[in-house]
Structure formats: structure tokens, C-alpha cells
Amino acid sequence: MTKIAVAGGGSIGLLLAGRIALAGKPVTVWTRAEAQARALAASGVAVCGASGETIGIAPVTAMTLDQAQAERDPAHVVLLAVKQTALSQAFLDALRAAVPPGAAVAAFCNGLGHTERLAAALPGRHLLAAVTTEGARRTGPAAVRHTGSGNTWLGDAPLFDGTARDAAVPADPAKLQIVEKVLKEAGFTAIVSNDMAERMLRKLLSNAVINPLTALLRVPNGQLTATRDRLRLMRTLFDETVPVLRQYGLPNDPALWDELLDVCARTAANRSSMLQDVEAGRPTEIGAINGAVSRLARQAGLPAPWNGGLTALIEAIPGDGGDV
Numbered sequence: 001m002t003k004i005a006v007a008g009g010g011s012i013g014l015l016l017a018g019r020i021a022l023a024g025k026p027v028t029v030w031t032r033a034e035a036q037a038r039a040l041a042a043s044g045v046a047v048c049g050a051s052g053e054t055i056g057i058a059p060v061t062a063m064t065l066d067q068a069q070a071e072r073d074p075a076h077v078v079l080l081a082v083k084q085t086a087l088s089q090a091f092l093d094a095l096r097a098a099v100p101p102g103a104a105v106a107a108f109c110n111g112l113g114h115t116e117r118l119a120a121a122l123p124g125r126h127l128l129a130a131v132t133t134e135g136a137r138r139t140g141p142a143a144v145r146h147t148g149s150g151n152t153w154l155g156d157a158p159l160f161d162g163t164a165r166d167a168a169v170p171a172d173p174a175k176l177q178i179v180e181k182v183l184k185e186a187g188f189t190a191i192v193s194n195d196m197a198e199r200m201l202r203k204l205l206s207n208a209v210i211n212p213l214t215a216l217l218r219v220p221n222g223q224l225t226a227t228r229d230r231l232r233l234m235r236t237l238f239d240e241t242v243p244v245l246r247q248y249g250l251p252n253d254p255a256l257w258d259e260l261l262d263v264c265a266r267t268a269a270n271r272s273s274m275l276q277d278v279e280a281g282r283p284t285e286i287g288a289i290n291g292a293v294s295r296l297a298r299q300a301g302l303p304a305p306w307n308g309g310l311t312a313l314i315e316a317i318p319g320d321g322g323d324v
């Protein structure tokens, strides 16, 4: 039987682990803190729906990532559900020690930069990129709310920083199929994509416009479109970001602006992940989002002053302390 581990017991990690376990598959959560591993092992993951109704209590095995390194029977499939800010050298070293060569690692991080770092840190492992529009919020050490259903795309992990367009770590089709099957059996809409660069760039575009503006203006996503001034800010950032991302595989799609407005409408009540990080005094993923757009713009010789300025502003908020 495929041995499945989820690295990171946060919002997406608990949603993945909870749903997989509720579908009857054994799953192990690798946490940062020992206290969370104990809580998860004792009570399982309480999975709730969008309005807080209990869907089920999912039994899981749990241990810290450090403890996972000593496992005699290591995982074959690892779903990586940490933020880009967690990808320190120490974390990457620990992950390499916990994941044996030949195992598949599907990275669910938003933003860019993780695929390059993971590919370098995990030689001999099968790296996959995953982009999800599922919404999740951890409500306790062993509890998660599934705040919105979406799609999850899986495929070759594209490389952007310092590379020409179309560079990617080719996925082993057999590993891809295994991860797709695990997600589908857990009830997720999993789609194998042969253009993960496009998927990552579409998601990056939403995050690059919505996240920094909501974090600075301290408004939920739906409030961004509520005034002309905010819409103008969104449009300015969008107009600067699209030409940069088009250099790396974002299609010339006239529907992109409407799609962005649609994300704001569908997630109107959400506080973006960056706003939540700022409010909690945690480091944000700004370096992997607008910081990444700035880097790509420099690489392509295009201007991106708004992305650079917003990166500097968010990094200057007490608590952020820079990024990976």
C-alpha cells in the first residue's frame, strides 16, 4: 500500500490529511511542533465544512518532521503543505532526510521559487507541482475548516528563476498517477496538467494583486472591488504584472481581469493569507509572490515598480522580517 505523508499540519495540510484519512487511507502528518503531533495522534483531525458543520473526525498518525527522519518505513508520497517562508535550509535538509530517493513530493505552495529550491534539495525524488483553489483554514491544532471547494492541478514542476521559459522537472507519469489517485479518492477534483507553468502563473497573478493590497488596506477580498480607488490600484498592479508573467507562459487571455474580479467575488468574505499573516505578526509569502514578479521582471528586462514597492512595504511591516 502507498504510504502517504503530509508535511505541514496547517490549513491545507490538515485538509489534505483529513480528507485522505476520511476516505479510509492511512496518512501521517509531519508537524513542526511535537505538541501538535501529540494532539493529532490523540484526537485525529476534525474536518468541518464551510459553515462549521462537522464532516468527520479523521484518524491520522502524526510525528514531527525531525522524528520522520528516523522512520524505518518511509513515505512513498509526500504532500508538501508548508508556506514558502518555511523553506529554510534546515527544513530542506530535514525533508531530504525524511523522504527517500524514489518517493514523490507534490508541492502545494503558492507563489514561485519553491520548485527551484526543492528540485535542488531533493535529488532523486520525484518532484511534482500542485496548484489548488481549495480553501482551508486551520481552526485548532487538530481541526480544519474546508472554506471553499476548488480544483487541484498536478504536473511537472516548472522552473522560473534564472531559467529560460519551458524549463521543468519532468514528472514520472506513474508517480503523477499515484498522487492523482490519492487526491481523487479523497474527494478532491484532481486534474493532471501538461502546463503547470500556466496554472502557477494564473494563481500567482491573483495572489500578486489581491494579497498585498488586502494586507496593506486590511480589507477582506470582496472589499477590494468596492471603491473606484481600490479598483484603480488593482488594475495598475494587474497591468504591470501581466506582461511580466506573459514572458514565462501566462497566456494572452482577455478574460484574466474578469477572472481576477471573480476570485474577489467568490472569496469576498475571506481575509487573504497575506492579511492573516500580517495580522498574526507572521512572515508573509510576499517574496515568493510580488518579490518573484519583480525578479522575473528584472530577468526579462521589464519594469515592475509596483511589485517591487509593495514587496518592500510588506517586508517593512513589523513581524514580516523578510522572506526566503
Ligand SMILES: NC(=O)C1=CN([C@@H]2O[C@H](COP(=O)(O)OP(=O)(O)OC[C@H]3O[C@@H](n4cnc5c(N)ncnc54)[C@H](OP(=O)(O)O)[C@@H]3O)[C@@H](O)[C@H]2O)C=CC1
Pocket (backbone or CB within 6 Å): 007, 008, 009, 010, 011, 012, 013, 030, 031, 032, 033, 036, 065, 081, 082, 083, 084, 086, 091, 108, 109, 110, 111, 132, 133, 134, 135, 136, 137, 138, 273, 285
Ligand atoms: N489555506 C489555503 O486555503 C490555501 C493555501 N495555499 C498555499 O499552501 C501553502 C500552505 O498554506 P497554509 O496551509 O494556508 O499555511 P499554514 O500557515 O496554515 O500552514 C503551514 C504549516 O507549515 C508548518 N511548518 C512550518 N515550518 C515547518 C517545519 N519546519 N516542519 C514541519 N512543518 C512546518 C506550520 O507549522 P506551525 O503551525 O507549527 O508553524 C504550519 O502548520 C502556502 O504556500 C499557501 O499559499 C494554496 C491554496 C489555498
Ligand SMILES: CC(C)(CO)C(=O)C(=O)O
Pocket (backbone or CB within 6 Å): 110, 206, 207, 210, 211, 221, 263, 267, 270, 271, 272, 273, 274
Ligand atoms: C486567492 C486568494 C487571494 C484567496 O484568499 C488566496 O489564494 C490567498 O488568500 O492567498
